[in-house]
Amino acid sequence: MTASPDVNGLVWEHFTAEQQAEEIRSVWPQADYHGPDTSKHRRIKSFVLRQGHLSKGQEKALHDFGPKYCIPYRDQLLDLDAAFGRSAPRVLEIGFGMGQATAQIAAGRSDTDFIGVEVHTPGVGSLLKLLGEGDIGNVRIVQHDAVDVLQQMIAPAGLDGVHVYFPDPWHKKRHNKRRLIQPAFVELLVSRLKSGGYIHLATDWEDYAIQMLEVLSGNADLLNTADGYAPRPDYRPLTKFENRGIKLGHGVWDLVFRKR
Numbered sequence: 110m111t112a113s114p115d116v117n118g119l120v121w122e123h124f125t126a127e128q129q130a131e132e133i134r135s136v137w138p139q140a141d142y143h144g145p146d147t148s149k150h151r152r153i154k155s156f157v158l159r160q161g162h163l164s165k166g167q168e169k170a171l172h173d174f175g176p177k178y179c180i181p182y183r184d185q186l187l188d189l190d191a192a193f194g195r196s197a198p199r200v201l202e203i204g205f206g207m208g209q210a211t212a213q214i215a216a217g218r219s220d221t222d223f224i225g226v227e228v229h230t231p232g233v234g235s236l237l238k239l240l241g242e243g244d245i246g247n248v249r250i251v252q253h254d255a256v257d258v259l260q261q262m263i264a265p266a267g268l269d270g271v272h273v274y275f276p277d278p279w280h281k282k283r284h285n286k287r288r289l290i291q292p293a294f295v296e297l298l299v300s301r302l303k304s305g306g307y308i309h310l311a312t313d314w315e316d317y318a319i320q321m322l323e324v325l326s327g328n329a330d331l332l333n334t335a336d337g338y339a340p341r342p343d344y345r346p347l348t349k350f351e352n353r354g355i356k357l358g359h360g361v362w363d364l365v366f367r368k369r
Protein backbone atom coordinates (compact mmCIF):
# COMPACT_ATOMS: atom_id res chain seq x y z
CA MET A 110 0.00 0.00 0.00
CA THR A 111 1.32 3.48 -0.75
CA ALA A 112 1.62 5.58 2.37
CA SER A 113 -0.40 8.78 2.30
CA PRO A 114 0.07 11.71 4.67
CA ASP A 115 -2.78 12.00 7.14
CA VAL A 116 -4.52 15.10 8.43
CA ASN A 117 -1.67 16.02 10.77
CA GLY A 118 1.12 15.38 8.30
CA LEU A 119 1.68 11.93 9.79
CA VAL A 120 1.43 8.74 7.78
CA TRP A 121 -1.85 6.96 8.47
CA GLU A 122 -0.69 3.55 7.31
CA HIS A 123 2.22 3.68 9.79
CA PHE A 124 -0.15 3.98 12.77
CA THR A 125 -0.88 0.87 14.80
CA ALA A 126 -4.53 -0.27 14.78
CA GLU A 127 -4.98 1.21 18.26
CA GLN A 128 -3.46 4.56 17.22
CA GLN A 129 -5.77 4.64 14.20
CA ALA A 130 -8.76 3.90 16.45
CA GLU A 131 -7.72 6.68 18.80
CA GLU A 132 -7.31 9.14 15.94
CA ILE A 133 -10.76 8.27 14.53
CA ARG A 134 -12.31 8.74 17.97
CA SER A 135 -10.55 12.08 18.36
CA VAL A 136 -11.94 13.55 15.10
CA TRP A 137 -15.30 11.85 15.46
CA PRO A 138 -16.01 11.09 19.12
CA GLN A 139 -19.30 9.31 18.37
CA ALA A 140 -17.61 6.91 15.95
CA ASP A 141 -18.28 3.39 16.98
CA TYR A 142 -14.80 2.20 16.24
CA HIS A 143 -12.65 0.55 18.84
CA GLY A 144 -10.10 -1.22 16.69
CA PRO A 145 -10.17 -4.80 15.49
CA ASP A 146 -12.38 -7.27 17.34
CA THR A 147 -9.98 -9.54 19.22
CA SER A 148 -12.59 -11.33 21.35
CA LYS A 149 -12.47 -15.14 21.22
CA HIS A 150 -16.12 -15.78 20.44
CA ARG A 151 -16.65 -13.28 17.67
CA ARG A 152 -19.17 -13.95 14.93
CA ILE A 153 -17.76 -14.34 11.41
CA LYS A 154 -17.94 -10.80 10.01
CA SER A 155 -18.80 -9.80 6.47
CA PHE A 156 -16.09 -7.12 6.50
CA VAL A 157 -12.51 -6.48 7.45
CA LEU A 158 -11.93 -2.93 8.62
CA ARG A 159 -9.67 -1.29 6.07
CA GLN A 160 -7.84 1.67 7.49
CA GLY A 161 -8.03 3.71 4.29
CA HIS A 162 -6.82 7.28 4.14
CA LEU A 163 -9.17 9.83 5.68
CA SER A 164 -9.03 12.92 3.46
CA LYS A 165 -9.16 16.43 4.87
CA GLY A 166 -12.59 16.89 3.26
CA GLN A 167 -13.91 13.70 4.88
CA GLU A 168 -12.50 14.68 8.25
CA LYS A 169 -14.13 18.11 7.99
CA ALA A 170 -17.44 16.52 6.95
CA LEU A 171 -17.31 14.16 9.98
CA HIS A 172 -16.83 17.17 12.19
CA ASP A 173 -19.28 19.57 10.50
CA PHE A 174 -22.08 17.24 9.43
CA GLY A 175 -21.63 14.19 11.70
CA PRO A 176 -23.75 15.62 14.52
CA LYS A 177 -26.64 16.28 12.11
CA TYR A 178 -26.66 12.96 10.24
CA CYS A 179 -24.96 10.28 12.37
CA ILE A 180 -26.74 8.22 14.97
CA PRO A 181 -24.44 6.44 17.43
CA TYR A 182 -24.87 2.67 17.63
CA ARG A 183 -26.80 1.56 20.72
CA ASP A 184 -28.18 -1.76 21.93
CA GLN A 185 -31.69 -0.32 21.92
CA LEU A 186 -34.49 0.32 19.46
CA LEU A 187 -34.14 3.47 17.42
CA ASP A 188 -37.12 5.83 17.26
CA LEU A 189 -37.10 6.50 13.52
CA ASP A 190 -39.84 9.16 13.64
CA ALA A 191 -37.73 11.10 16.13
CA ALA A 192 -34.51 10.51 14.15
CA PHE A 193 -36.00 11.90 10.94
CA GLY A 194 -38.49 14.33 12.47
CA ARG A 195 -41.30 12.90 10.37
CA SER A 196 -43.16 9.71 9.54
CA ALA A 197 -42.26 8.37 6.08
CA PRO A 198 -41.37 5.11 4.31
CA ARG A 199 -37.99 3.83 5.58
CA VAL A 200 -35.27 2.07 3.60
CA LEU A 201 -32.08 0.73 5.18
CA GLU A 202 -28.94 0.42 3.06
CA ILE A 203 -26.12 -1.89 4.10
CA GLY A 204 -22.55 -1.05 3.05
CA PHE A 205 -22.93 2.24 1.18
CA GLY A 206 -19.18 2.46 0.50
CA MET A 207 -18.34 6.07 -0.44
CA GLY A 208 -22.06 6.86 -0.57
CA GLN A 209 -22.44 8.44 -4.03
CA ALA A 210 -25.33 6.14 -5.00
CA THR A 211 -26.94 6.60 -1.57
CA ALA A 212 -26.91 10.39 -1.84
CA GLN A 213 -28.23 10.25 -5.40
CA ILE A 214 -31.05 7.85 -4.52
CA ALA A 215 -32.03 9.89 -1.44
CA ALA A 216 -32.06 13.13 -3.43
CA GLY A 217 -34.31 11.51 -6.04
CA ARG A 218 -36.69 9.94 -3.48
CA SER A 219 -37.30 12.78 -1.05
CA ASP A 220 -40.54 11.17 0.18
CA THR A 221 -38.53 8.27 1.68
CA ASP A 222 -36.10 8.19 4.61
CA PHE A 223 -32.82 6.27 4.26
CA ILE A 224 -30.74 4.72 7.03
CA GLY A 225 -27.22 4.10 5.72
CA VAL A 226 -25.12 1.56 7.61
CA GLU A 227 -21.38 1.35 6.97
CA VAL A 228 -18.32 0.44 9.03
CA HIS A 229 -15.67 2.28 7.00
CA THR A 230 -14.86 5.76 8.39
CA PRO A 231 -13.66 7.38 5.14
CA GLY A 232 -16.92 6.19 3.52
CA VAL A 233 -18.96 7.78 6.30
CA GLY A 234 -16.98 11.03 5.83
CA SER A 235 -17.54 10.87 2.08
CA LEU A 236 -21.32 10.40 2.37
CA LEU A 237 -21.54 13.14 5.02
CA LYS A 238 -19.81 15.53 2.61
CA LEU A 239 -22.33 14.73 -0.13
CA LEU A 240 -25.30 15.06 2.23
CA GLY A 241 -24.11 18.25 3.92
CA GLU A 242 -23.03 20.04 0.76
CA GLY A 243 -26.11 18.87 -1.14
CA ASP A 244 -28.41 19.75 1.77
CA ILE A 245 -30.01 16.30 1.57
CA GLY A 246 -32.17 15.83 4.66
CA ASN A 247 -33.64 12.33 4.36
CA VAL A 248 -30.59 10.22 5.31
CA ARG A 249 -29.19 9.13 8.67
CA ILE A 250 -26.00 7.12 9.16
CA VAL A 251 -25.13 4.45 11.69
CA GLN A 252 -21.44 3.48 11.63
CA HIS A 253 -21.53 -0.10 12.82
CA ASP A 254 -21.96 -3.72 11.75
CA ALA A 255 -25.35 -3.96 10.02
CA VAL A 256 -26.12 -7.29 11.69
CA ASP A 257 -26.11 -5.64 15.14
CA VAL A 258 -27.95 -2.58 13.85
CA LEU A 259 -30.77 -4.71 12.45
CA GLN A 260 -30.96 -6.91 15.53
CA GLN A 261 -30.81 -4.17 18.16
CA MET A 262 -31.93 -0.87 16.65
CA ILE A 263 -34.59 -1.74 14.07
CA ALA A 264 -38.01 -2.93 15.21
CA PRO A 265 -39.67 -5.96 13.61
CA ALA A 266 -41.68 -4.80 10.58
CA GLY A 267 -40.01 -1.38 10.89
CA LEU A 268 -38.73 -1.08 7.31
CA ASP A 269 -40.25 -0.60 3.86
CA GLY A 270 -37.11 -1.65 2.03
CA VAL A 271 -33.52 -2.85 2.23
CA HIS A 272 -30.74 -2.07 -0.26
CA VAL A 273 -27.52 -4.09 -0.44
CA TYR A 274 -25.46 -3.02 -3.45
CA PHE A 275 -22.30 -4.88 -4.38
CA PRO A 276 -21.64 -6.46 -1.00
CA ASP A 277 -18.08 -7.72 -0.58
CA PRO A 278 -17.99 -10.80 -2.84
CA TRP A 279 -15.58 -12.92 -0.74
CA HIS A 280 -15.05 -14.89 -3.91
CA LYS A 281 -12.41 -17.36 -2.68
CA LYS A 282 -14.10 -20.61 -1.63
CA ARG A 283 -12.57 -20.51 1.86
CA HIS A 284 -13.95 -16.96 2.33
CA ASN A 285 -17.49 -17.65 1.06
CA LYS A 286 -18.66 -18.03 4.68
CA ARG A 287 -18.14 -14.28 5.15
CA ARG A 288 -20.75 -13.40 2.54
CA LEU A 289 -23.57 -11.31 3.92
CA ILE A 290 -26.37 -12.86 1.89
CA GLN A 291 -27.02 -16.19 3.63
CA PRO A 292 -30.29 -17.76 4.83
CA ALA A 293 -30.05 -16.66 8.49
CA PHE A 294 -29.21 -13.08 7.56
CA VAL A 295 -32.04 -12.91 5.04
CA GLU A 296 -34.39 -14.19 7.74
CA LEU A 297 -33.27 -11.28 9.90
CA LEU A 298 -33.89 -8.84 7.01
CA VAL A 299 -37.34 -10.30 6.37
CA SER A 300 -38.24 -9.99 10.06
CA ARG A 301 -37.46 -6.24 9.91
CA LEU A 302 -39.55 -5.67 6.75
CA LYS A 303 -43.21 -4.75 6.69
CA SER A 304 -45.52 -6.91 4.65
CA GLY A 305 -45.10 -5.65 1.06
CA GLY A 306 -41.62 -4.29 1.82
CA TYR A 307 -38.78 -5.09 -0.58
CA ILE A 308 -35.19 -6.34 -0.61
CA HIS A 309 -33.08 -5.02 -3.48
CA LEU A 310 -29.67 -6.66 -3.99
CA ALA A 311 -27.09 -6.19 -6.72
CA THR A 312 -23.77 -7.86 -7.45
CA ASP A 313 -21.23 -8.12 -10.23
CA TRP A 314 -20.07 -11.63 -9.21
CA GLU A 315 -22.05 -14.30 -11.04
CA ASP A 316 -21.65 -17.05 -8.43
CA TYR A 317 -22.75 -14.62 -5.70
CA ALA A 318 -25.76 -13.66 -7.87
CA ILE A 319 -26.67 -17.35 -8.07
CA GLN A 320 -26.29 -17.67 -4.29
CA MET A 321 -28.46 -14.56 -3.76
CA LEU A 322 -31.18 -15.94 -6.03
CA GLU A 323 -31.11 -19.30 -4.23
CA VAL A 324 -31.19 -17.75 -0.76
CA LEU A 325 -33.98 -15.25 -1.50
CA SER A 326 -36.03 -17.82 -3.45
CA GLY A 327 -35.59 -20.25 -0.53
CA ASN A 328 -37.24 -17.88 1.95
CA ALA A 329 -40.93 -18.74 2.10
CA ASP A 330 -41.89 -15.18 3.11
CA LEU A 331 -40.42 -13.61 -0.03
CA LEU A 332 -41.78 -13.34 -3.56
CA ASN A 333 -39.63 -12.55 -6.58
CA THR A 334 -40.84 -9.44 -8.46
CA ALA A 335 -39.16 -10.75 -11.63
CA ASP A 336 -38.63 -14.01 -13.40
CA GLY A 337 -35.16 -14.61 -11.95
CA TYR A 338 -32.97 -11.50 -12.02
CA ALA A 339 -34.67 -8.11 -12.20
CA PRO A 340 -33.99 -5.19 -14.52
CA ARG A 341 -32.07 -2.44 -12.67
CA PRO A 342 -34.77 -0.20 -11.14
CA ASP A 343 -34.67 3.44 -12.37
CA TYR A 344 -33.84 4.77 -8.91
CA ARG A 345 -30.53 2.86 -8.67
CA PRO A 346 -27.58 4.66 -10.33
CA LEU A 347 -24.38 2.79 -11.15
CA THR A 348 -22.25 2.51 -8.01
CA LYS A 349 -18.50 2.91 -7.56
CA PHE A 350 -17.89 -0.82 -7.12
CA GLU A 351 -20.19 -1.64 -10.01
CA ASN A 352 -18.19 0.65 -12.33
CA ARG A 353 -15.01 -1.06 -11.21
CA GLY A 354 -16.57 -4.47 -11.94
CA ILE A 355 -17.81 -3.36 -15.35
CA LYS A 356 -14.28 -2.20 -16.26
CA LEU A 357 -13.08 -5.71 -15.36
CA GLY A 358 -15.66 -7.18 -17.75
CA HIS A 359 -18.07 -8.37 -15.04
CA GLY A 360 -21.83 -8.63 -15.62
CA VAL A 361 -24.33 -7.08 -13.18
CA TRP A 362 -27.29 -8.82 -11.56
CA ASP A 363 -30.11 -7.07 -9.65
CA LEU A 364 -32.64 -8.94 -7.50
CA VAL A 365 -35.84 -7.43 -6.13
CA PHE A 366 -38.02 -9.53 -3.83
CA ARG A 367 -41.07 -8.50 -1.78
CA LYS A 368 -42.25 -9.73 1.58
CA ARG A 369 -45.66 -11.39 1.37
Ligand SMILES: C[S@@+](CC[C@H](N)C(=O)[O-])C[C@H]1O[C@@H](n2cnc3c(N)ncnc32)[C@H](O)[C@@H]1O
Nearest residue numbers: 156204205206227228254255274275348349350
Ligand atom coordinates in the same frame (compact mmCIF):
# COMPACT_ATOMS: atom_id res chain seq x y z
C1 LIG B 1 -17.77 -3.79 -1.99
S1 LIG B 1 -18.25 -2.43 -1.03
C2 LIG B 1 -19.62 -1.76 -1.95
C3 LIG B 1 -19.89 -0.32 -1.64
C4 LIG B 1 -21.04 0.33 -2.38
N1 LIG B 1 -22.32 -0.29 -2.07
C5 LIG B 1 -20.80 0.35 -3.87
O1 LIG B 1 -21.49 -0.39 -4.59
O2 LIG B 1 -19.93 1.10 -4.33
C6 LIG B 1 -19.06 -3.18 0.36
C7 LIG B 1 -19.17 -2.27 1.56
O3 LIG B 1 -19.94 -2.91 2.56
C8 LIG B 1 -19.42 -2.58 3.83
N2 LIG B 1 -19.84 -3.66 4.74
C9 LIG B 1 -19.56 -4.97 4.64
N3 LIG B 1 -20.15 -5.66 5.62
C10 LIG B 1 -20.82 -4.76 6.38
C11 LIG B 1 -21.60 -4.87 7.56
N4 LIG B 1 -21.81 -6.05 8.15
N5 LIG B 1 -22.13 -3.75 8.08
C12 LIG B 1 -21.91 -2.54 7.51
N6 LIG B 1 -21.16 -2.37 6.38
C13 LIG B 1 -20.62 -3.47 5.83
C14 LIG B 1 -17.92 -2.51 3.58
O4 LIG B 1 -17.27 -1.71 4.55
C15 LIG B 1 -17.85 -1.90 2.19
O5 LIG B 1 -17.74 -0.50 2.23
